[in-house]
Amino acid sequence: MLGNFSYSNPTKLYFGENSLDNLRTELSGYGKNILLVYGGGSIKKNGIYDKVVEILKACGKEIFEDAGVMPNPTVEKLYEGCRRAKDGNVDLILAVGGGSVCDYAKAVSVSAYCEEDPWEKYYLRMEDVDNKIIPVGCILTMVGTGSEMNGGSVITNHAAKLKIGHVFGDNVFPKFSILNPVFTYTLPKYQMAAGFFDIMSHILEQYFSGTDDNTSDYIMEGLLKSLIHSSKIAVNDPTNYEARSNIMWIATWALNTLVAKGKSTDWMVHMIGQSVGAFTDATHGMTLSAISIPYYEFIMPYGLQKFKRYAINVWNVSPEGKTDEEIAGEGLTRMEAYMKEIGLVMSMKELGVTEDMLDGIAKGSFILEGGYKVLTHGEIVSILKESMR
Incomplete structure (x- = not known):
């Protein structure tokens, strides 16, 4: 710490x-x-x-x-x-x-x-x-x-x-x-899944920062694994009390300031996602899901060791015979597959974003310095273009 x-x-x-x-x-x-x-x-x-x-x-x-x-x-x-x-x-x-x-x-x-x-x-x-x-x-x-x-x-x-x-x-x-x-049982599936990813994004915003051996990172890995497990159950069985209660408790601990201690924290996915929401009024969790994979693919080279750890400890990627880049990349691939499985939006186009909005969205995105790469305006536009796929 x-x-x-x-x-x-x-x-x-x-x-x-x-x-x-x-x-x-x-x-x-x-x-x-x-x-x-x-x-x-x-x-x-x-x-x-x-x-x-x-x-x-x-x-x-x-x-x-x-x-x-x-x-x-x-x-x-x-x-x-x-x-x-x-x-x-x-x-x-x-x-x-x-x-x-x-x-x-x-x-x-x-x-x-x-x-x-x-x-x-x-x-x-x-x-x-x-x-x-x-x-x-x-x-x-x-x-x-x-x-x-x-x-x-x-x-x-x-x-x-x-x-x-x-x-x-x-x-x-x-x-x-x-x-x-x-x-929480009666919430429509779309809103439920959006909430699940908001939880995941809160954890990742804090996890992908810093390079020290931080106790908070171990806590977050446990929260992520529990969330992944329970959310897969909940999307198929929304009234499964055990799954929904676990998710409710994870959501609270994901952003009650505990796991941020000793961390610099990132929050750029939220900054970009919130700007998208200002232009489209889209569901918050879905703005985060649409931008996350393009963003993490972009910053992965700057925080490679943490992305490697994430792949191994959260997504159970086997490191044998693979380069660090391959391990980290496989982690994001598994994350993307999970996101699709629970019904998340993966393209900004689905949220009503058009090419002519991208510059304005980038201008409305507050640039923070706690992550592995401080973005420029042009880099935010490039990430947004990738999110339109």
Whole structure:
């Protein structure tokens, strides 16, 4: 492990089939006014909404609703949420949904009492929070983002063609999160598979950085192997509790800051994928899957030994009689086969990307320096062209 770091995670998790029972206990620590945040209404169809509202009413809470949170929450929706939160003088924001709903809730929590434009302050200037923060609790219905146990919040500005994430500090982490794997059963296969790859991408963004013998890398290899195994089961049997519970737990640990410790981390797949989302509004996990193989093929020569290790330790590639390049390449080939097996998008064309968008997508991709190769604008365009195959 290299460098110096501190580690703290204040989010309390309740996990399992009876985890929602703990909501009553948590609600006792907050005031009367609750902003109930959710998406397009699927929680009303599957009964989760009724269960949550019943508990809120039994606890004597006043419910203010903020429905219609979209898969890529927009800045306009953020402004609307801020108005609802302030008008209701809410004491807690309760997010019921997937990562986008949780992300949005955290954005509202820091923005409702912000005296400036929160888009400018938090997403363009990346400033810290210096105003009142409304606490957030999460009830998860989709896995992938890890938003239930981190300070991340991604907001899209379609007018500016920007999709930007801000990773806030411990004070913005959800105070509690409820994780019932059964709540994820009704998710459509496309969204389920996209979430699975978002998990994988989170792990790989942290794994493919650094050259030291890092404990975090060993943890990530175990998480990846468990994810690969369980996701293959889940795509064929979505109500397999063991597989879905394993995946839900992996998603949380993939991005709750633990495995990033001692790592420089990469995040270029996410930077490019988020820019694609700003142009197309495509499903986040699928923007990552479409760019990943071209990106990793491009940077593999610069981090060859880690790609070799990945091939052997995660994909069980036999190294006998092969060069390092052949071993590493076979690992990516097996990864690509797995991605196709679980139904991921492998071409940007399927997401609505056209050749005339590529330069703009590249310009909207923040260039980070934590990976094995710092990309140029032209290199991002070349990778995007490969992703159009």
